[in-house]
Amino acid sequence: MLITRQTSLSKNIVQFCRYLRQKGFVLGVQDEATALEALTFIDYSNRDIFRLALKSVLCKTKSQLQEFEQLFNSYWKQIGEAVDSKVKTVREQVLKPKDKDASFKSLKAWLNGNKNDEEEKVASYSSNESLSKKNFANIPDDEIDELLRLIKALSKKLAAKAGRRYEKSNKINLPDLRRTLRRNMRRGGELLELAYRNPKRNRTKLVLICDVSRSMELYAGFLLQFMYAFQHVYRRVETFAFSTSLHHITALLRQNDFHDALKILSNKNEGWNGGTRIGKSLHEFVQEFAPRVIDKKTIVIMMSDGWDAGDTELLKESMERIHKICRKLIWLNPLAGYEDYKPQVAGMRAALPFTDIFAAVHNAESLKRLGNWL
Amino acid sequence: MIQLTDIKKMLNEQGYITDDAVAMSLYLSIQLSKPLLVEGPAGVGKTEIAKVMAKALQTDMIRLQCYEGLDATHALYEWNYQRQLLHLKMVEHNNESVGDKEKTIFSDAFLMKRPLLQAITHDKRPVLLIDEIDRSDEEFESFLLEVLSDWQITIPEIGTIKATNIPQVILTGNRTRELSEALRRRCLYLYIDYPEFEKEWLIVKSKVPEIDNKLGEQICSFMQELRKLQLEKTPGVAETLDWALALSGLHIDHLDKTIIEQTLGVVLKDWRDTRHVQMSLSELMEKTGIISKIG
Numbered sequence: 142m143l144i145t146r147q148t149s150l151s152k153n154i155v156q157f158c159r160y161l162r163q164k165g166f167v168l169g170v171q172d173e174a175t176a177l178e179a180l181t182f183i184d185y186s187n188r189d190i191f192r193l194a195l196k197s198v199l200c201k202t203k204s205q206l207q208e209f210e211q212l213f214n215s216y217w218k219q220i221g222e223a224v225d226s227k228v229k230t231v232r233e234q235v236l237k238p239k240d241k242d243a244s245f246k247s248l249k250a251w252l253n254g255n256k257n258d259e260e261e262k263v264a265s266y267s268s269n270e271s272l273s274k275k276n277f278a279n280i281p282d283d284e285i286d287e288l289l290r291l292i293k294a295l296s297k298k299l300a301a302k303a304g305r306r307y308e309k310s311n312k313i314n315l316p317d318l319r320r321t322l323r324r325n326m327r328r329g330g331e332l333l334e335l336a337y338r339n340p341k342r343n344r345t346k347l348v349l350i351c352d353v354s355r356s357m358e359l360y361a362g363f364l365l366q367f368m369y370a371f372q373h374v375y376r377r378v379e380t381f382a383f384s385t386s387l388h389h390i391t392a393l394l395r396q397n398d399f400h401d402a403l404k405i406l407s408n409k410n411e412g413w414n415g416g417t418r419i420g421k422s423l424h425e426f427v428q429e430f431a432p433r434v435i436d437k438k439t440i441v442i443m444m445s446d447g448w449d450a451g452d453t454e455l456l457k458e459s460m461e462r463i464h465k466i467c468r469k470l471i472w473l474n475p476l477a478g479y480e481d482y483k484p485q486v487a488g489m490r491a492a493l494p495f496t497d498i499f500a501a502v503h504n505a506e507s508l509k510r511l512g513n514w515l
Numbered sequence: 516m517i518q519l520t521d522i523k524k525m526l527n528e529q530g531y532i533t534d535d536a537v538a539m540s541l542y543l544s545i546q547l548s549k550p551l552l553v554e555g556p557a558g559v560g561k562t563e564i565a566k567v568m569a570k571a572l573q574t575d576m577i578r579l580q581c582y583e584g585l586d587a588t589h590a591l592y593e594w595n596y597q598r599q600l601l602h603l604k605m606v607e608h609n610n611e612s613v614g615d616k617e618k619t620i621f622s623d624a625f626l627m628k629r630p631l632l633q634a635i636t637h638d639k640r641p642v643l644l645i646d647e648i649d650r651s652d653e654e655f656e657s658f659l660l661e662v663l664s665d666w667q668i669t670i671p672e673i674g675t676i677k678a679t680n681i682p683q684v685i686l687t688g689n690r691t692r693e694l695s696e697a698l699r700r701r702c703l704y705l706y707i708d709y710p711e712f713e714k715e716w717l718i719v720k721s722k723v724p725e726i727d728n729k730l731g732e733q734i735c736s737f738m739q740e741l742r743k744l745q746l747e748k749t750p751g752v753a754e755t756l757d758w759a760l761a762l763s764g765l766h767i768d769h770l771d772k773t774i775i776e777q778t779l780g781v782v783l784k785d786w787r788d789t790r791h792v793q794m795s796l797s798e799l800m801e802k803t804g805i806i807s808k809i810g
Contacts, residue, residue: 167696172700175549179543179546179547182519182542182546182547183519183542184519189535193535194539194543196536197536197539197540197705198543198547201696201704203706206706318596319596322594322596322599322600326617327613332600
């Protein structure tokens with residue numbers, strides 16, 4: 142009743158929801174309806190109450206709560222201005238990410254096996270640069286099939302741990318009273334045929350964090366493929382990519398075709414393919430995500446050359462934290478594939494004490510060995 | 516019909532010091548009949564909200580504590596097997612048909628109601644507290660979603676039980692695990708953070724009224740500084756209250772180094788934190804103005 146009377150208000154609410162959606166809020170029609178319904182219970186002429194009510198209905202996470210005030214103010218200010226200047230409709234500015242053509246090209250180049258051998262594009266501290274190209278210049282596209290097979294085998298291995306829930310079982314173990322009673326009802330309740338249950342098996346969770354900075358340019362394509370493939374055959378994977386800052390890419394990799402995913406990624410991430418700030422990125426990871434994505438059953442796999450242009454102290458702290466809360470921390474370093482490799486970079490040295498397993502990852506063969514540690 | 520100001524008044528009467536955001540969320544959650552998801556660090560009074568709400572609405576609170584491995588038999592119902600077996604033994608020589616026997620042992624009398632079933636069959640609309648939902652696993656979360664949207668529970672042997680009253684649901688979480696988008700969408704969301712100095716001092720005053728003013732203020736500002744440190748387990752309001760209660764019980768009227776060192780165990784529950792704070796105690800005390808800087 143009230144809603145129909147206040148058409149301009151309800152129109153504004155719908156508009157505001159649309160505005161929030163552009164800012165990354167996940168809001169359905171249901172939420173809009175709830176917001177409108179909520180207004181019938183409050184005195185919406187009071188701006189504070191109005192704001193609080195919308196806030197409590199439309200925000201679903203902590204970060205949204207923090208953003209809300211500012212978004213609310215800027216939106217209603219715009220509305221106010223528009224009304225003042227007698228402009229009928231308000232068009233919000235849509236912040237469309239600019240097409241980062243250049244970075245997409247280079248991503249594509251990784252994917253296609255780095256056919257362009259431009260020397261100056263490869264920034265690496267290593268003098269073994271030419272060797273690394275030998276390893277990686279020729280990743281054929283069909284290697285992803287081989288990769289998928291490998292990862293399927295890995296995920297089977299991961300599935301073999303006992304959990305706290307129960308499932309039915311034919312092995313003689315714990316009695317399952319419910320099923321026992323059911324089975325024996327026809328005998329008048331004489332328990333002759335017993336049913337059993339066993340602890341349900343639990344699957345290990347995996348967190349993959351990949352370095353996609355300049356120095357990793359040669360490997361990132363291969364590693365992203367690896368992450369993508371893993372995401373598709375194994376359910377309990379969370380994936381992250383970082384160069385100067387961290388990006389949670391699980392949903393992106395899960396929902397999209399690999400090429401599309403790369404395209405979106407390269408559009409989104411300005412720091413992509415830039416310098417490395419492992420310390421800062423890992424710190425972000427610890428602050429933002431670690432408590433939620435890591436538990437005692439989680440294996441964390443870092444994929445980086447350890448080349449950090451930032452604060453190694455921060456890197457050390459973050460590694461210590463992650464190491465403490467996860468089951469196992471594995472560091473895969475593409476450079477470790479060389480015979481004479483020694484972890485001499487400051488970042489790598491800082492991280493090593495908190496690494497359970499340090500290993501090479503430079504081809505599919507090395508991924509096979511990963512199975513031994515999971 | 517309940518008003519926003521009533522909620523605020525009721526919260527105050529129950530000694531729950533809060534801000535407008537909390538009152539608004541509670542109010543809308545009641546009015547819209549939507550579950551309220553409360554997140555925030557440990558010890559800021561998330562669980563307390565449900566208790567206060569139950570008192571304010573003059574109804575019962577039913578609590579479901581979540582943990583890893585929590586499943587339907589612990590959340591919904593379970594048959595009382597021992598009783599069923601005994602009953603079958605007792606009627607062994609009756610000439611009842613198996614069908615009749617079955618009907619008897621799978622009836623209400625042999626059903627053990629767990630919190631969720633209790634909540635939906637309760638006479639008066641209860642407050643259902645689902646505590647630490649993030650500790651349960653994803654399987655349980657999706658099961659819960661179903662209950663929260665349909666408000667009915669199907670027991671194969673009996674049939675479908677529909678809610679007599681839709682409970683007022685409060686879910687709490689510590690952000691130990693990311694909750695699903697679907698669950699979030701179904702709820703109103705509220706985040707409660709550690710209180711500011713003024714609010715914390717108000718809480719202390721209302722819960723420990725006998726406390727010395729100077730001591731109380733010192734405790735609160737010390738806690739504020741403490742929370743700025745990188746600790747393993749940051750102390751919450753519950754710890755502040757424990758400490759205030761302990762110190763005022765000892766008839767202490769101000770903080771000094773010895774007292775803090777001796778009673779730090781009330782506030783910090785991790786030995787590394789204790790060591791960390793002991794090392795930087797002088798600095799902390801300077802910051803809070805308990806001792807003035809020397810030189």
